[in-house]
Amino acid sequence: MGSTAGKTLHPLFCQLLLFIARCISSICRHCKASKAIRIPTVSFSETEQNTSALREFDQLLRKVFPTVFSSSLVKHEVVAHYSHLFTVLGTEPELVPYMLLAHIDVVPANEADGWEAPPFSAKELNGFIYGRGTIDNKQSVMGILQALEYLLQRGYVPRRGFYIGLGHDEEVNGFNGAVNIVKVLKSRGVKLQYVLDEGLAVLDGIIHGLKGPAALIGVSEKGSATVKLSVGMKPGHSSMPPRESSIGILAAAVTRLEEYPMPRLFGYGPERATFEHLAHKFDLPLRFIMSNLWLFTPLLSRVMERKPAMNAFVRTTTAVTMFNSGVKINVLPSHAEAFVNLRIHSAQTLQEVVELIESTIADDRVKIELVSGFDPLPISSYTEQSFGFQVVKKTLLDMFPQLTVAPGICVGNTDSRHYTDLTKDIYRFAPTWFKPGDTERFHGINERISPKNYEELVVFYFQLFQNCDIRSLPTPHASQHEL
Numbered sequence: 001m002g003s004t005a006g007k008t009l010h011p012l013f014c015q016l017l018l019f020i021a022r023c024i025s026s027i028c029r030h031c032k033a034s035k036a037i038r039i040p041t042v043s044f045s046e047t048e049q050n051t052s053a054l055r056e057f058d059q060l061l062r063k064v065f066p067t068v069f070s071s072s073l074v075k076h077e078v079v080a081h082y083s084h085l086f087t088v089l090g091t092e093p094e095l096v097p098y099m100l101l102a103h104i105d106v107v108p109a110n111e112a113d114g115w116e117a118p119p120f121s122a123k124e125l126n127g128f129i130y131g132r133g134t135i136d137n138k139q140s141v142m143g144i145l146q147a148l149e150y151l152l153q154r155g156y157v158p159r160r161g162f163y164i165g166l167g168h169d170e171e172v173n174g175f176n177g178a179v180n181i182v183k184v185l186k187s188r189g190v191k192l193q194y195v196l197d198e199g200l201a202v203l204d205g206i207i208h209g210l211k212g213p214a215a216l217i218g219v220s221e222k223g224s225a226t227v228k229l230s231v232g233m234k235p236g237h238s239s240m241p242p243r244e245s246s247i248g249i250l251a252a253a254v255t256r257l258e259e260y261p262m263p264r265l266f267g268y269g270p271e272r273a274t275f276e277h278l279a280h281k282f283d284l285p286l287r288f289i290m291s292n293l294w295l296f297t298p299l300l301s302r303v304m305e306r307k308p309a310m311n312a313f314v315r316t317t318t319a320v321t322m323f324n325s326g327v328k329i330n331v332l333p334s335h336a337e338a339f340v341n342l343r344i345h346s347a348q349t350l351q352e353v354v355e356l357i358e359s360t361i362a363d364d365r366v367k368i369e370l371v372s373g374f375d376p377l378p379i380s381s382y383t384e385q386s387f388g389f390q391v392v393k394k395t396l397l398d399m400f401p402q403l404t405v406a407p408g409i410c411v412g413n414t415d416s417r418h419y420t421d422l423t424k425d426i427y428r429f430a431p432t433w434f435k436p437g438d439t440e441r442f443h444g445i446n447e448r449i450s451p452k453n454y455e456e457l458v459v460f461y462f463q464l465f466q467n468c469d470i471r472s473l474p475t476p477h478a479s480q481h482e483l
Helices: 011-038 051-064 066-070 138-153 177-187 246-259 271-281 286-291 293-304 308-314 350-361 387-399 415-419 451-467
Strands: 043-045 074-079 083-088 098-103 128-130 162-167 195-203 214-221 223-232 317-325 335-344 367-374 404-410 426-434
Touching (some): 011 051, 066 138, 074 177, 138 162, 138 426, 162 177, 177 415, 195 387, 195 415, 214 387, 223 246, 223 350, 246 335, 246 350, 271 286, 293 308, 335 350, 350 367, 387 451, 415 426
Parallel strands (some): 098 162, 098 195, 195 426, 214 404
Antiparallel strands (some): 083 162, 214 426, 223 335, 223 367
């Protein structure tokens, strides 16, 4: 099948692709994607996973994508027992390959928490498929492989080679899956043009005041730190309490962290570019403010920090997630400990954050230990000369010309953070549509996707594979707007 890379698709052809995907999807919704959702590939911790479900998922992939697994163009390897690496050969080896990532595992889900349908049922309800993994991240696993399956069946031979990596433990840091896939690729001297993983999405009605939907392509991720705070004192009887207890000292330290948050850094990371790219889609006065962040950044920061979802773009966030102490109601505890999770802004380092915690608490009785952490990820290129960003953008705008595409920052972390030695450009995006209320479904209850949106994912990857065959960048879509 000849490549259509670099050519703007006629709207009728896009409709044809959607029709093809619907034909496939009418079969796959129940026999493929739904089966994937029904397999509870849950990661509970780094040492506890549902390995029988992971083995079952392996068999499912082999059964429903027979062409992918039998094609002479595709080399398949199982890595670390449960992850998958696909190598797809290109006809022009001088073209630097790229890589698509997704993950098989999901976070736990309990129907008693308030699910409208059982979380591993893939039940269709009110026009949506419900189930854990529908938006994180089995929709991409199945969408990528389904698009490749269809292209191979049509005789497609890629010009530019590529890889597909499916990790099995992303939800618990990816130290077995993604890390070992990277080791395999590094041992072979692989360098990548770009990597595309999960992360951000299409936001429709999510950003207050923005006219129309926006596709945010993650160009970086916030760093992360887990810090343990502890206080030790002599135990005693509750009838003779000291002036301060271990619990009281630790509670005061936690209170100081919450009362004195990390400094405002809005405008010093990729979030500034997000609003500058979106500025023309706001009405006045927001359009004027967004277009002149050099002047209004302090004001905008103070407004944004009032809402938790927006505060994540303003600073390094501080969340006390665990507090443990006491063994008996009438015994003064000898030990109290708390765990604090921080998501580090792109303009800060892990070391700077730890030092700020120490200076904020300022109490030698509180022991501060860094349990784990890493710096924010490098910022990937998003200029008009950036191959990966532009080819993803073109694919999106060919399908959804009403979108505004902008770079963004991921406040969570993905498997792609392990791939920084293989490429300087890592993007985090899947064309999953989020409407008001949908962001709470991510790792929450009632996770769901519409059949139409799943079809769109298949078409997106179907066209992305072909668009990546270009030898040079497509003509960029207009991205400059004047106030």
